[in-house]
Amino acid sequence: MKRALFITFEGTEGGGKSTQIKLLAERLSSLGHTVRALREPGGTPLGEEIRHLLKHHPTGHGMMPEAELLLMNGSRAQLVREVIRPALAAGEIVLCDRFSDSTVAYQGYGRGLDLKLVESVIAFAVGETRPDLTLLLHVPLSVSETRRLSRQKDQPASTDRFERNDRAFFERVERGFQSIAAVEPERIRVIDACREIETIAANIWAHVAPLLGNDSKQA
Numbered sequence: 001m002k003r004a005l006f007i008t009f010e011g012t013e014g015g016g017k018s019t020q021i022k023l024l025a026e027r028l029s030s031l032g033h034t035v036r037a038l039r040e041p042g043g044t045p046l047g048e049e050i051r052h053l054l055k056h057h058p059t060g061h062g063m064m065p066e067a068e069l070l071l072m073n074g075s076r077a078q079l080v081r082e083v084i085r086p087a088l089a090a091g092e093i094v095l096c097d098r099f100s101d102s103t104v105a106y107q108g109y110g111r112g113l114d115l116k117l118v119e120s121v122i123a124f125a126v127g128e129t130r131p132d133l134t135l136l137l138h139v140p141l142s143v144s145e146t147r148r149l150s151r152q153k154d155q156p157a158s159t160d161r162f163e164r165n166d167r168a169f170f171e172r173v174e175r176g177f178q179s180i181a182a183v184e185p186e187r188i189r190v191i192d193a194c195r196e197i198e199t200i201a202a203n204i205w206a207h208v209a210p211l212l213g214n215d216s217k218q219a
């Protein structure tokens with residue numbers, strides 16, 4: 001039987017996570033794995049409503065950091081139980097665009113909430129369901145900012161509440177991701193996301209392949 005795996009993708013905006021998730025999903029599927037690609041916040045009907053509230057709904061404008069933390073984890077608690085655990089139990093490979101490390105980086109480091117408290121809310125939401133591997137797609141802040149601003153210029157209507165934060169916020173978030181990665185180097189692999197798309201995909205594959213069964217390492 002194929003080994004179930006839970007792989008998360010993390011990083012500040014503009015690191016190309018969705019492109020890499022798509023490429024990895026295609027490669028794994030071509031080897032016969034059943035792949036479930038998800039995103040956070042979201043991934044369930046309830047979670048997608050919460051996502052809209054967090055990112056775009058006008059009532060979200062005055063949202064307090066504590067409410068933001070709880071809503072993120074409300075979406076997560078639902079996703080873990082409704083989708084991730086059943087998928088893993090069925091032997092699927094779950095690829096998730098952001099998970100609990102984003103909460104530590106954004107609500108902990110970015111918003112300045114107490115890190116121990118953030119960790120305990122996450123623990124309540126996820127229980128034992130933790131990623132086997134996390135790929136942290138790293139781009140320098142200047143690159144992330146350029147990509148974010150050009151997207152805002154091209155598609156002003158799609159700009160969300162998080163993207164409107166200032167540079168100092170994103171600096172804290174980035175520092176958060178680096179600190180998390182330093183503490184858990186076995187689980188979290190930092191990927192240089194400034195390189196060519198194919199090079200990044202090859203680097204990612206080098207971390208994923210050793211976790212797969214022997215039958216699917218080659219292709």
Ligand code: TMP
Pocket residue numbers: 039040041072098099100102103104106107162163
């Ligand atoms: P994205 O899916 O387009 O990256 O948007 C999700 C936004 O939500 C992004 O700005 C990061 C933020 N976020 C948090 O602040 N905390 C979290 O726990 C998660 C999952 C996302």
